[in-house]
Amino acid sequence: MVEIVPQALISDLWLPISRPHSCQQFQYFAANSKDSLNLEDIGKTIQLPVGKEMHMRWPRAIHLILTFFMFQCSALAAVDWNVTIDDQIGSYASLYPAMIEQTKIAGATWASYMQTADTTIDVKISILNVVSNRGSGRSETTHFLGRFNGIRLYEQSAAWELRSGNDINGALPDVLIELDPDYINTQMWFDPSPLTRSVPVPNNRIDSMSVFLHELGHAIAMNGWKDHVTAQLPSDYQSTYDQFITTVNNWRYFTGPAAMALYGGPVPLNAVNLHHVGNNFGSPGSELIPDLMNGVVFNWGTRYYISSLDRAIIADTGVPISIPEPVGILGLALVAIVCQRQRLARWLPNLV
Ligand SMILES: [Ca+2]
Numbered sequence: 508m509v510e511i512v513p514q515a516l517i518s519d520l521w522l523p524i525s526r527p528h529s530c531q532q533f534q535y536f537a538a539n540s541k542d543s544l545n546l547e548d549i550g551k552t553i554q555l556p557v558g559k560e561m562h563m564r565w566p567r568a569i570h571l572i573l574t575f576f577m578f579q580c581s582a583l584a585a586v587d588w589n590v591t592i593d594d595q596i597g598s599y600a601s602l603y604p605a606m607i608e609q610t611k612i613a614g615a616t617w618a619s620y621m622q623t624a625d626t627t628i629d630v631k632i633s634i635l636n637v638v639s640n641r642g643s644g645r646s647e648t649t650h651f652l653g654r655f656n657g658i659r660l661y662e663q664s665a666a667w668e669l670r671s672g673n674d675i676n677g678a679l680p681d682v683l684i685e686l687d688p689d690y691i692n693t694q695m696w697f698d699p700s701p702l703t704r705s706v707p708v709p710n711n712r713i714d715s716m717s718v719f720l721h722e723l724g725h726a727i728a729m730n731g732w733k734d735h736v737t738a739q740l741p742s743d744y745q746s747t748y749d750q751f752i753t754t755v756n757n758w759r760y761f762t763g764p765a766a767m768a769l770y771g772g773p774v775p776l777n778a779v780n781l782h783h784v785g786n787n788f789g790s791p792g793s794e795l796i797p798d799l800m801n802g803v804v805f806n807w808g809t810r811y812y813i814s815s816l817d818r819a820i821i822a823d824t825g826v827p828i829s830i831p832e833p834v835g836i837l838g839l840a841l842v843a844i845v846c847q848r849q850r851l852a853r854w855l856p857n858l859v
C-alpha cells in the first residue's frame with residue numbers, strides 16, 4: 508500500500524497563478540459511445556485568453572496539517588491500486604516507475620475521500636498511438652444497477668468494485684488509461700516528487716499527476732453514453748452520470764442534487780464533451796476552467812487537484828465519496844481528531 512501525503516484537500520484552495528500563460532494547452536475531448544463504457548478522449552489544441560487570477564483562501568500550512576490528519580480516516584480504506592504498463596511503442600521503460608507510482612498515488616487520493624471495500628483495482632496503462640494524440644481514462648466495463656422508468660442504468664465497474672469489492676471481470680484490468688507517445692513526449696511532465704507535488708511544473712508542460720487524477724475521475728464516474736452534440740441516449744440505457752445531464756437553453760448541465768447544492772444550481776457541462784465541467788470564457792461555467800475535471804484547458808505549469816465539486820458530482824453517481832461541508836477550521840480539526848483515534852484503534856486495538 509502506498510503511503511501518501513494527502514494534498515488533495517488543498518484542491519479547495521486555489522493557489523495563485525504566478526504568471527499568465529500566453530499559450531495554454533487546451534484539452535477537451537469527444538467520446539465514442541458504445542455498448543459498454545468504452546470511451547475515448549479526443550482532444551486538440553487551441554489558444555485561450557489568460558486565466559483568471561485566483562487566491563488562496565486559507566493558509567496553506569493549516570490545510571496541510573489538517574489534511575494530514577484527515578487522511579488518517581482514509582487509511583481505514585484498503586484499496587490497492589495495481590498498475591501495469593502495456594507499452595506498445597516499446598521505448599518508455601524509463602518512465603514505467605513514475606507512471607506506476609503516480610497512478611497509485613492518484614488512485615489513493617481519490618479513494619481517500621471514499622468509503623470503500625477492501626479490494627484491488629487493476630489499472631492498465633496502455634502507451635499507444637491514438638487519434639487524439641492525447642490521453643484517456645475509463646473503466647473496462649460496467650455494472651447493471653436496474654431498470655428505472657424503462658431505462659437500464661449502469662455504473663462503471665471501477666465504481667462498483669470500489670464500493671462493493673466485487674470485481675466484475677475477474678483478472679482482467681478494471682481501469683484502462685491510454686497515453687499517446689506524442690502526449691508523453693511533448694506535453695506531460697512527470698513529477699519527480701508526486702507525494703508532495705511541490706516541484707514547480709515547467710511552463711511548457713502539463714502536470715502528470717493532474718492527468719492521472721483526471722483520467723481516474725472519468726474511470727470512476729464521469730463517463731457515459733449520451734451524445735455530446737444532442738445529449739440524447741443511444742438506446743434504452745444510460746450511465747449513472749448520464750442520468751443527471753439536463754439541457755437548458757441548449758446548454759448542458761449536471762443536475763445531481765449534491766453537485767447542485769454545492770454549486771448553487773445546475774452545473775454547466777462542457778459543450779464539446781459532456782464528461783467535463785465548464786466552458787470557455789463567455790459561456791456558462793467559465794469559472795470552472797480551473798477544475799480538475801474541466802473540459803476547456805489544462806494549463807501548462809499548473810497543478811490540478813480533486814475539487815469539492817468533482818466529489819459532489821461523483822457522489823451523485825452513487826459512489827460513496829465525502830463532500831466537504833463548510834464546517835470551518837474547528838470542525839475539520841474535530842473530525843481529524845476523531846479519525847486519528849479511529850486509525851489508532853485499528854492498529855492498536857488495546858488503545859481504546
Ligand atoms: Ca479488481
Ligand SMILES: [Ca+2]
Pocket residue numbers: 629674675676677678679680681
Ligand atoms: Ca478485474
Ligand SMILES: [Zn+2]
Pocket residue numbers: 536548721725782783
Ligand atoms: Zn477528460
